[in-house]
Amino acid sequence: MVKQQRLRSSSAEAVGWGAVALLWATALAVPCFAADPYAYFDWDVTYITASPLGVPQQLIAISNQFPGPVMNVTTNWNVVVNVLNSLDEPLLITWYLVPDRFGVCLFVCFADGIWCLSDCLVIRDGIQQRKNCWQDGVLGTNCPIPPGWNWTYQFQVKDQIGSYFYFPSLGLHRAAGGYGGITVNNRDVIAVPFGKPDGDFTLFIGDWYIRNHTDLRQALDDGKDLGMPDGVLMNGKGPYRYNTTLVPDGIDHETVKVEPGKTYRFRVHNVGTSTSLNFRIQNHNMILVETEGTYTAQQNFTNLDIHVGQSYSFLVTMDQNASSDYYIVASARFVNESLWTRVTGVAILHYSNSGGKASGPLPDPPNDFYDKTFSMNQAKSVRMNVSAGAARPNPQGSFRYGSINVTQVYVLRNMPPVTINGKRRTTLNGISYSNPDTPLRLADQYNKEGVYTLDFPTRPLDRPPRNGTSVINGTYKGFMEIIFQNNDTTVQTYHMDGYAFFVAGMDYGEWTEDSRGTYNKWDGVSRCTTQVFPGAWTAVLVSLDNVGFWNVRVENLDTRYLGQELYLRVVNPEDHSNKTEMSMPDNVLYCGLLRNMQTFNLPTMQAADTSWLSNFGFFYHICRRLAVHFNVDFGLYCYFL
Secondary structure, three states: OOOOOOOOOOEOOOOOOHHHHHHHHHHOOOOOEOOOOEEEEEEEEEEEEEOOOOOOEEEEEEOOEOOOOOEEEEOOOEEEEEEEEOOOOOEOEEEOOOOOOEOOOEEEEEEOOEEEEEOOOOOOOOOOOEOOOOOOOOOOOOOOEOOOOEEEEEEEOOOOOEEEEEEEOOOOHHHHEOOEEEEEEOOOOOOOOOOOOOEEEEEEEEEEOOOOHHHHHHHHHOOOOOOOOOEEEEOOEEOOOOOOOOOOOOOOEOEEEEOOOOEEEEEEEEOOOOOOEEEEEOOOOEEEEEEOOEEEEEEEEOOEEEOOOOEEEEEEEOOOOOOOOEEEEEEEOOOOOOOOOOOEEEEEEEEOOOOOOOOOOOOOOOOOOOOOOHHHHHHHOOEEOOOOEOOOOOEHHHOOHHHOOOOEEEEEEEOOOEEEOOEEEOOEOOEEEOOOOOOHHHHHHOOOOOOOEOOOOOOOOOOOOEEEOEEEEEEOOOEEEEEEEEOOOOOEEEEEOOOOEEEEEEEEOOOOHHHHHHOOOOOEOEEOEEEEOOOEEEEEEEEOOOOEEEEEEEOOHHHHHOOOEEEEEEEOOOOOOOOOOOOOOOOOOOOHHHHHHOOOOOOOOOHHHOOOHHHHHHHHHHHHHHHHHHOOOOHHHHHHO
C-alpha cells in the first residue's frame, strides 16, 4: 500500500551507517536546508483484475488501489514520488498540475522513515525560482521507465492551489486506470474565498471499456474507431442499479456519505477516454468555486458539462430532506442518448438519516434540441474570481492579461482522421505528431540533430497531411495567442503542460481576426485544459515565462494516440548560467540516440521484493557523486552495496 506521507523538518538528519560512516560524514559536512515540507510516496504500478462493470478485466492500479491514492499536499510543498513499474511495458506518469516553478532535492533513505537530504537546489526568498520540464512525464521530456525499473519524480507545487490529477501518459494506459487525484491546499496564511467545508470528496468520472488498453490500441492501429464505451465509472466503480434492465445485478457502486445541514467540497475529474459527461446531483445545487487551480466567480449549477481531462470543484450543501438517498449522475453528452443510455455513471448520495434507497428516474440532462448553444454558454459563464487570492495574497485579477501585447499567434486546426502512408492518423495543421526515440529535451541537452524540426506552421497550410516531429519555437517572456479550431465532429479537449492559459473566447464557425472583438479580456478563467466544440474555436492567451519543452495535446486518448499533439519549445537565449531552467536530474534515464549513456540499470525484481530498490538507487547516486566531487574511490562501496 502507499506509504503514509512523512513530513520532515527543514534540516537534513545526520545518520551514520556502519562501514560507510565516513562517506556520510563527508556528505553531511556541507549543510543543506529547505524551507518547505516534503511529502513522500512509494508507488508500485501493477496490473490487477477487477470487474467494475460486472465483467473481469485487467486494470492498472497504484499500489493495488484503483483509482490511485489522492496526493494531499499544500502550496509550496516538495513532493517525492518513487515509482516502480511492475507492468509488462514502459511507463510514464504525468502530473496534471501546472508546474510553473519546481524545486528539486535528492534524498537517500537508509531505512523506512529515515531520510537524508542531499544535492539540493534550494528555494529561498530572494533566490530566482528555477524552471523544470524534466519531471513532466511525457515522451518529449522523459525516456519511459522500463518494466521492472523504478524512477523517482521530484517536484514542488510552488505557488499552486486547487484540484488536479495524475495519470499514466503512454499508449492508452489511462483507459485502463492508473490515475489518481492531486489536492493542493492553501497555506493557512492565505484567505480562501469561501468558508471551510465540512468535508472533501474526490470523484473520478469517465467513460470505460471492458476491452483492455492493448486491445484498444490494436483497434486504433488497425484503422478502427473505439466505438461506444461500455459504461461510465465513478471512482472506479460501476453504476448503481437504478434500472434493472440496463444495469446488471452485482455491480459495486460508489456511495458518498454525508451529514444533513453540512457543506462539502466535491472535486470532480473527467479521467475518461473521449466522452464529455454531464455531472449533476439530484435535487442539489452545486456552487462552482474552483477549476484547475483558479478560484472562479461563484455561481450555482444544477448540472455542468465536464469534458475529458477537466477538473472542477463545487460546494454542495446537504439541505434536502432525507426521505431517501439521492442520485449522483455522470451521463454522456453530444451523443444519441437513446443508443448511449448505458453510458451513464450513477453513484449514491447517502444522508446519515436517510429513510431509504434512491429510486425512480435519473435527473434529466440538458436538452440541446431546443438550445444548441447551452453547453458553450455554460462554458463561457465560468469566469475567474478577480478579487480573490489563490496561492498568494495578491488578487488573481492583478495580472491584466487583456492589456498585454501579443507577440506570437498560432491557429491550430484539427480535422477528422486522415490516411497518411496507409495509416489512419489525426493532425494539427496537417502534421501528425510522431514521437522520436530520443526525447526532445534530451536531444537539445546533448545537441543531437535531426530529432525534431522548429518549423511548426503558424496557420493551417494547403498541403497534403504528413507525419512529423515539428515543434513550435516559443519566444521566452513572449505572450502567445493560440486558437484551437475544431473542424471535426466531436468535442476536443486541449491541455498545455507547464502553463496555465487564459480562456479568452470561444464561438462556432471559423476564427478570423475580427473574432478578437468578442474576447473576454478581464476575467477569463485561467486553467490548463479547455474544450473546443465541433465546428467551433477556442482562443487562449499564455505568457511564456516557463523554459523547457511543453506538451500541447488533445486529451481525447484516441485522437492523441493517432497524432493530435505537439510540443512548445521555450528557451532563454541569454541564460548562460542555468538560472531560468533547472539542471538535468542525476537520475535521468537515457534512450534512443543516447541509450549507450545508460550506465546503471536498476535490477529487475518481483514487486513483492522491492522495498529496498529506491534506497539502492539513491545510495548509488550519492556514492557516485561523492567519488567524483572529492576525487576519492568510493566505487567499491557503491557497487558492493
